[in-house]
Amino acid sequence: MPLVRISHTPGKSDAQLTAISDGVHKALITTFNVPEDDRFQVLTEHASGKGIVAPAEFLGIDHGDDMVFVQITCSEGRSVEQKKALFDGIVDNLAAGAGLRREDVIINVVETRPENWSFGNGGQPFAAN
Amino acid sequence: MPLVRISHTPGKSDAQLTAISDGVHKALITTFNVPEDDRFQVLTEHASGKGIVAPAEFLGIDHGDDMVFVQITCSEGRSVEQKKALFDGIVDNLAAGAGLRREDVIINVVETRPENWSFGNGGQPFAAN
Amino acid sequence: MPLVRISHTPGKSDAQLTAISDGVHKALITTFNVPEDDRFQVLTEHASGKGIVAPAEFLGIDHGDDMVFVQITCSEGRSVEQKKALFDGIVDNLAAGAGLRREDVIINVVETRPENWSFGNGGQPFAAN
Numbered sequence: 001m002p003l004v005r006i007s008h009t010p011g012k013s014d015a016q017l018t019a020i021s022d023g024v025h026k027a028l029i030t031t032f033n034v035p036e037d038d039r040f041q042v043l044t045e046h047a048s049g050k051g052i053v054a055p056a057e058f059l060g061i062d063h064g065d066d067m068v069f070v071q072i073t074c075s076e077g078r079s080v081e082q083k084k085a086l087f088d089g090i091v092d093n094l095a096a097g098a099g100l101r102r103e104d105v106i107i108n109v110v111e112t113r114p115e116n117w118s119f120g121n122g123g124q125p126f127a128a129n
Numbered sequence: 130m131p132l133v134r135i136s137h138t139p140g141k142s143d144a145q146l147t148a149i150s151d152g153v154h155k156a157l158i159t160t161f162n163v164p165e166d167d168r169f170q171v172l173t174e175h176a177s178g179k180g181i182v183a184p185a186e187f188l189g190i191d192h193g194d195d196m197v198f199v200q201i202t203c204s205e206g207r208s209v210e211q212k213k214a215l216f217d218g219i220v221d222n223l224a225a226g227a228g229l230r231r232e233d234v235i236i237n238v239v240e241t242r243p244e245n246w247s248f249g250n251g252g253q254p255f256a257a258n
Numbered sequence: 259m260p261l262v263r264i265s266h267t268p269g270k271s272d273a274q275l276t277a278i279s280d281g282v283h284k285a286l287i288t289t290f291n292v293p294e295d296d297r298f299q300v301l302t303e304h305a306s307g308k309g310i311v312a313p314a315e316f317l318g319i320d321h322g323d324d325m326v327f328v329q330i331t332c333s334e335g336r337s338v339e340q341k342k343a344l345f346d347g348i349v350d351n352l353a354a355g356a357g358l359r360r361e362d363v364i365i366n367v368v369e370t371r372p373e374n375w376s377f378g379n380g381g382q383p384f385a386a387n
Contacts, residue, residue, distance in 0.1 A: 055295040115212055249363060
């Protein structure tokens with residue numbers, strides 16, 4: 001049940017955008033046990049330095065002008081270790097598949113209660129009984 | 130105090146966009162007891178399949194190429210039943226008012242503390258005493 | 259570790275956009291003790307009344323057609339007083355630096371666990387030990 005917002009810079013090819021979209025989703029499948037068909041994403045393009053703002057360096061990691069921000073809203077319940085595995089997996093996939101620099105992938109997870117989701121037709125498929 | 134992000138595909142008429150905006154807000158009024166004047170929304174357009182990514186089917190519900198994602202950030206305190214009523218109300222309103230397929234409306238609620246809001250002029254109108 | 263989404267209307271000069279971006283960040287430094295280099299923002303432009311929807315008045319505060327919505331996702335741990343200081347600081351900075359009306363600045367904070375962030379190269383720099 002993640003809703004993923006991916007903010008990227010202009011000039012990406014369709015193949016790169018697909019690789020970014022796929023790479024985030026595959027990491028969610030592998031590390032958060034998200035079903036393959038549970039894929040809801042919004043990708044948006046923003047000019048570097050104006051739309052997407054990032055520091056030249058933070059925590060000893062330098063950033064270029066091709067940043068990608070990935071913000072994932074999902075239900076609570078994943079462990080600290082699962083989150084680390086997710087972050088590592090996303091970075092691995094986006095570097096290998098889309099040619100991004102590993103330093104330029106910023107990720108954040110926002111957690112909600114399971115009853116906070118509806119996936120068409122109304123209703124609340126993941127509310128606890 | 131909701132902040133609502135509505136992501137939709139291109140090609141919608143002004144009347145449809147108004148119906149989507151109104152339909153989400155009316156459901157918040159009815160089910161979450163949001164005041165009529167407490168209406169803060171951001172609507173954004175995204176190409177289907179590229180900007181907005183959704184699966185052909187999830188949980189037995191099929192999705193078309195005219196998806197609408199509604200993400201609502203609001204203060205905590207609503208019951209599970211209120212959330213279900215919200216989801217049902219949004220879907221009813223968007224189907225009736227904007228001609229959307231009921232299957233194509235995806236909704237997520239993110240909850241925050243009441244002191245996390247400011248509605249102009251600074252300050253923190255909903256902080257607990 | 260904030261991720262800041264700033265939604266504004268069209269027609270802003272580069273100097274105004276820089277002042278908005280700077281003004282939000284400086285308030286985070288001053289009130290939330292965010293490091294200067296911990297600056298990750300996404301600025302997006304939306305037509306007034308269609309992309310950005312706000313009421314003419316809410317809580318006795320009137321709104322114009324040049325609204326700015328600031329949504330800040332950050333780690334939990336700030337006090338109610340720190341949040342109020344943040345809101346006041348943002349409004350002061352955006353009025354003074356970008357010429358915005360104080361009434362037209364809407365702010366929301368979303369809090370997450372510290373392990374929910376990755377700032378390049380994968381990993382989880384703020385996970386508790």
